Amino acid sequence: xxxxxxxxxxxxxxxxxxxxxxxxxxxxxxxxxxxxxxxxxxxxxxxxxxxxxxxxxxxxxxxxxxxxxxxxxxxxxxxxxxxxxxxxxxxxxxxxxxxxxxxxxxxxxxxxxxxxxxxxxxxxxxxxxxxxxxxxxxxxxxxxxxxxxxxxxxxxxxxxxxxxxxxxxxxxxxxxxxxxxxxxxxxxxxxxxxxxxxxxxxxxxxxxxxxxxxxxxxxxxxxxxxxxxxxxxxxxxxxxxxxxxxxxxxxxxxxxxxxxxxxxxxxxxxxxxxxxxxxxxxxxxxxxxxxxxxxxx
Numbered sequence: 014x015x016x017x018x019x020x021x022x023x024x025x026x027x028x029x030x031x032x033x034x035x036x037x038x039x040x041x042x043x044x045x046x047x048x049x050x051x052x053x054x055x056x057x058x059x060x061x062x063x064x065x066x067x068x069x070x071x072x073x074x075x076x077x078x079x080x081x082x083x084x085x086x087x088x089x090x091x092x093x094x095x096x097x098x099x100x101x102x103x104x105x106x107x108x109x110x111x112x113x114x115x116x117x118x119x120x121x122x123x124x125x126x127x128x129x130x131x132x133x134x135x136x137x138x139x140x141x142x143x144x145x146x147x148x149x150x151x152x153x154x155x156x157x158x159x160x161x162x163x164x165x166x167x168x169x170x171x172x173x174x175x176x177x178x179x180x181x182x183x184x185x186x187x188x189x190x191x192x193x194x195x196x197x198x199x200x201x202x203x204x205x206x207x208x209x210x211x212x213x214x215x216x217x218x219x220x221x222x223x224x225x226x227x228x229x230x231x232x233x234x235x236x237x238x239x240x241x242x243x244x245x246x247x248x249x250x251x252x253x254x255x256x257x258x259x260x261x262x263x264x265x266x267x268x269x270x271x272x273x274x275x276x277x278x279x280x281x282x283x284x285x286x287x288x289x290x291x292x293x294x295x296x297x298x299x300x301x302x303x304x305x306x307x308x309x310x
Contacts, residue, residue, distance in 0.1 A: 014079065014083070014087070014113050016116060016188075017158065017188065017189060018031075018085070018152075018156050018216070019243060020039045020057035020058055020087060022280075023249070025072070025250075026279060026280065026282065027065070028217065028282045028309070029056050029057045029058045029281055029284070030060075030061070030284045030293060031062065031249050032044055032047070032062070032286060032287050033288060034062070034072035034076045035127055035288070036072075038150050038288055043288050044076070046086060046290070047286060047288050047289055048080065048086070049134070051083060051282060051294070052084055052086055055102065056087075057085070057089070058087040058135065059080060059086050059088055059089070060088070060091060060191075061073050061076050061080070061088065061090055061091060062091045063090075063091035063122075063212040066197055067278035072106045072270070073090060074109065077114055078088075078113070080110070081113045081114055083115065089116040089117065089118050089158065090118070091120060092118065092149065093143075093145075094120075094134075094135070094145050095121070095135075096135055096138075097135055097138050098099065098136075099148065101138075101146070102138070106148070109155075110152070115153075115154060115155055116156045116158070117149050118158040118160070118202065119145040119149050119159055119260060120160050141180050142160070143178075143184075143185035146182055146185040146186050146187050147186060148158060150186045156189075157186060158185040158187060158189045158190060159179075159182040159183070159190045160192075160259075161191065161217060162175065162238070163192050163200035164193070164195060164200055164237055166238070167298065179213075181213050182241070183213045183215055184213070189215075189217070189218065190217050190218065191238075191257030192217060192219050193236065193237045194203070194221070194233045194236060194237040194239075194285065195219070195237060196266075200218075205217050217279075218282070219268060219279055219282060221285065222285040223263070223292035223293060224263030224266055224267050225263055226242060227249075227253050227259065230249065236279070246287065249262055249263060259292050264295055264296060264298075264299070265290060267285050268296050271300055272301070284296070
């Protein structure tokens with residue numbers, strides 16, 4: 014199975030897409046429609062999330078395994094340490110290996126129910142993500158990714174503590190990192206500079222969620238520990254009762270953000286797709302990252 018690190022091409026910006034495992038038959042149909050629409054575009058990889066507390070563990074394994082066996086895509090399976098013992102984590106990692114999956118995104122994870130609630134480690138589990146990175150590495154020939162936070166992790170008391178934990182994850186053996194969402198490129202670029210200053214040069218991928226509705230915009234801020242920039246609010250607030258206008262303006266803002274990142278030499282754009290393909294395809298077309306035939310499809 015191809016490793017993610019081999020799909021990040023020097024001198025060329027590629028893209029990746031994140032999905033979540035479906036809970037219903039209807040969600041499953043939406044997911045596989047999106048997968049089939051994006052497959053011809055040859056993303057560098059696609060990832061499948063892992064629910065809080067391992068709530069979607071079996072669906073994550075099953076969905077990622079099906080992508081590995083039934084498509085030409087390179088799958089990345091998420092793994093979180095929440096509510097799992099080391100033995101259980103080894104079992105999940107073994108399940109991924111049995112499905113032919115060799116790329117894992119190792120995330121400590123948030124407490125189920127309240128992402129900002131008190132973090133209580135499993136008595137036989139892990140406390141920090143760097144421990145999970147080492148565990149995955151010990152279990153086989155995996156390419157390991159980790160999460161990055163341009164606006165700092167919500168539990169970090171200060172910037173120095175935040176970057177220390179990030180460096181620990183990379184030095185534990187992570188090959189690449191994927192950033193949480195942001196709307197101002199400066200935050201991402203400063204994080205990249207801070208890592209480089211500490212000798213960490215692994216690829217850092219920006220996380221992009223195409224802005225299509227006020228709800229999606231709210232999700233972006235809630236999940237990324239940031240506030241909406243004034244210049245974004247000035248454009249979008251007057252359009253909150255105009256769905257078509259809001260979507261058009263939101264995708265324009267997303268496209269401009271991606272253009273700035275490409276100009277700064279990012280190796281890939283990582284799209285949080287919400288299991289839909291249309292908005293991601295539109296942004297890719299705006300950026301010229303898919304060819305003319307696919308743009309018109």
